[in-house]
Amino acid sequence: MHLATWNVNSLSVRLPQVLDWLAAHPVDVLALQELKLTDDKFPADALARAGYTAAWFGQKTYNGVALLVRLPGAIAQVQRNIPGFDDGQARVIAATVLPATGAEPLRVISAYFPNGQAPGSDKFAYKLRWLQALRDWLALELARHPRLVLMGDFNITVDDADVWDPEGLRETIHCTGAERAALQALAELGLHDAFRLFPQPPRSFTWWDYRQLAFPKNQGLRIDHIWISDALKPLARACHIDRAPRKWKQPSDHAPVVLTLDDHAAPDAAAKRDHGAADPALA
């Protein structure tokens, strides 16, 4: 079973790329961020024709998140934004996902963490308040749903290995101690950075500035993450960044991140494996 996250920087502009990517990589769950469209503009029909059902939470111009689930999988118990945290920005969608593979249900969250602009700014204060509310809510979610995946654009580097120029960018936005401490507080709930469970190439990033030839020079940040709960950690088999869409014409500035989970509890999937069926995802 495969789950992925991708900040598409406008779903209206990037829909053809999302459809192309899903055709080549039919993941079971795809979390999207920065839809930049209102709910009435969400391309549910085109995604359904591509074999995906969806839950979405849009907003005009900014933000917006969605969860896509490969059919005949299903989506239930949808939650939009953090309960009890008054927020005019569409940044979180959570749902219980029944995977097409027949695996046990998962609680999946697609999140677009606030950017924060600069340390000391009002937006930075909002980012830290939002992170505290996320932590408090995730504690409850984990108690209710031990099989939990939190993925999205976290807008935070976990450590200096996630930064192309750690000295030059020290204590700048995405790299501050305050932001990283908030991530550590999430980790202490029993969540794990799936990417770092496996050996990875040095200078692995998920975002590159459009300017200054940042992508060809690999001057980026790893700010898009997939974090998994204690219960799912033993099932993780691989996690990687797919840089290919960043090379396409008119790309998002973010690349997708993909997690492979062993859905051993799925009788159907196990039967298929036993009969030697090829895994279509990530072919």
Add this chain to the structure above:
DNA sequence: ATGACAACTATGAGTTGA
């Protein structure tokens, strides 16, 4: 020190992102 690039709103030039 500033801007670059992209998307959006609006239909100019400004805002936001990271």
